[in-house]
Amino acid sequence: MGNCFRKNLQDPNQPDGVNEFKVSHQQNVSVSLQVMNLSVPSNKQKGVDEIQISHPPKKSKSPLQEMNSPVPSFAQTEKLWQEEIYGEYGVSKMNMKDEVVHAYICKCFCYDILKEATNKFSKKNLLGEGGFGDVYKGWIDYCTMSAAKPGAGTPIAVKRLRKEGAQGCEEWLNELTFLGKLSHPNVVKLTGHCCEGNHRILVYEFMAKGSLEAHLSREGKTELNWSRRIKIAVESARGLEYLHNAVRPVIHRDLKSSNILLDSGFNAKLSDFGLAKLGPQGDKTHISTRTLGTPGYFAPEYIGTGHLTFKTDVYSFGVVLLEILSGLSAVKIHSNGVARDLAKWARPYLSNKQEVINRVIDKRLGNDFQMEEAYEFAEIILPCLASSPKSRPTMTEVVHALEQLEKKVLKKKNNKQITVSKEHKTSIQIEQYKRSNRFCLVCNRIQSCDRM
CATH class of the missing domain: 3.30.200.20 (Phosphorylase Kinase; domain 1)
Incomplete structure (x- = not known):
């Protein structure tokens, strides 16, 4: 059976998911x-x-x-x-x-x-x-x-x-x-x-819903409504913030929509750490390394110098957020062979509310979003795509901004559900009242109608 061993080496007294243990001997x-x-x-x-x-x-x-x-x-x-x-x-x-x-x-x-x-x-x-x-x-x-x-x-x-x-x-x-x-x-x-x-x-x-990319690239009706997209953005940001703030910080280096997986409840999880690196420590500001990853998600300074920093991940995450907002892929090859870089194309429009609605946002969303929410999302994306790494926010700042947006989206969604619920309840009460009082639908009168 090769190198197989069936015995679980984890301490039985230690809960699942704990990755610290004591070495006594x-x-x-x-x-x-x-x-x-x-x-x-x-x-x-x-x-x-x-x-x-x-x-x-x-x-x-x-x-x-x-x-x-x-x-x-x-x-x-x-x-x-x-x-x-x-x-x-x-x-x-x-x-x-x-x-x-x-x-x-x-x-x-x-x-x-x-x-x-x-x-x-x-x-x-x-x-x-x-x-x-x-x-x-x-x-x-x-x-x-x-x-x-x-x-x-x-x-x-x-x-x-x-x-x-x-x-x-x-x-x-x-x-x-x-x-x-x-x-x-x-x-x-x-x-x-x-x-x-x-x-x-x-x-x-196993992640039952597959990758974020697969959902965004599907033509026609999509399961990713507005509130789900914001939820996925928040959870992906939390995962990346965790990597950047770990005891030994990690740079993902290949963050993209195909590496964000969704479970049956559309909960997002980062995957594919084959290119990950430990972040710079001490007085180091960057890591010099080979330029590896996926075109369309590369930060400008990473392509030019090979300098890898946490802000490199922030740029890549900005592209992912842009994919979530627009439903478009990071790079699209047109029929004439010309490639379109999504970040470069969309950046000029993100600071204009009307352009965000008319040009950028995914048309499959229909009216399933508020204009102010869409523009606030665009405002979060724009600094992530800044040409200078120093102008980009930290992932902690990105998480905070997305969480605030999510609260607004959920509040309006809950208010809408409450309103619909009240209207439904009222209609049921009217029907019950009509039945209990022998209401005549023809004469629009109660009890005294001759047709009853």
Whole structure:
């Protein structure tokens, strides 16, 4: 069964979702790391919870891209990943308990179990194609840690790494590491992984409504009414704010509508952390890195200099908000081959209320919004798309502004529902009164009509 182990390593006394635990003995840490195929340098001092990482000289090309093996071993990937992720930032110390935490909260699956759970990775189970792998729907019985029949057990999303090259393995480990440490209602939950032979697989909670992009790109009637769009914007912003304000802040680096997933209640969660990076620390203002991501969401300074900051994410999120408002994609290729950048096209209109209504807002919304609300949403988007990073707000400021807008939308929605409810109740009372008083509909009189 390969590297499968069925025993849950999480402390039974610790609630689900908790990603902090105490390490009382160095021996326990060593065992956990052996399960993950990681290695711990020997240390004779007791109570030491930090390890030093030495970094080789920085290379212009990712070391994983230079490997001959199409799918490097877990140990190879982990070693080179440390150089790629930590070396660029000058971070020389890592907390040991952070490095082994996913051995406790992230289950390790056998390849055969995941293969059976997805009906041999059937095309009928294909949910979508990610940056480095395809995503399939499957079913797992978490009590027995075995595959379940379709419709039984717990539905899961299984992302399988393609075998074309080594770059995907770097992203696979990157996502495993980051999602193994992150716990927030608006960040998708990683429930397991597989590292067996050449197979690299990640297992997530299943998001029944798919991606935000899929809903926005559908023609005709949409399930995304105005209040749902504002809700999705608020929850996505909260997820990104959590990343930026974490103890060890994270830059998502590939924020886009296809990486925002929706559950059955249209609750939004950020996904796909394959390109995520630790944010600058200390007196550093940015991270110098390769320009990776998706066209249409790139901040101008990131394209020009390769400087990555939290404000890079803010720009990308501004584009997502613009997609939510307009229902248009970040980049559209016209029939003549010319590409239209949504942010550049819409920016001049966002400061004009009439232009927002006439040109920008999604026509599928009809009259399902207030003009003032739409313009306030546009006012939140505009500074996020500022050319200068210093002119963009923080995600905390964005969250606050969106929450205020959501309160107004919900208040008007509730008032409307109350009014409709009162009108309905009044009509019922009139009918009851007519029946109880023998009201004649012909003569419009009570009781005294001869026709009664």
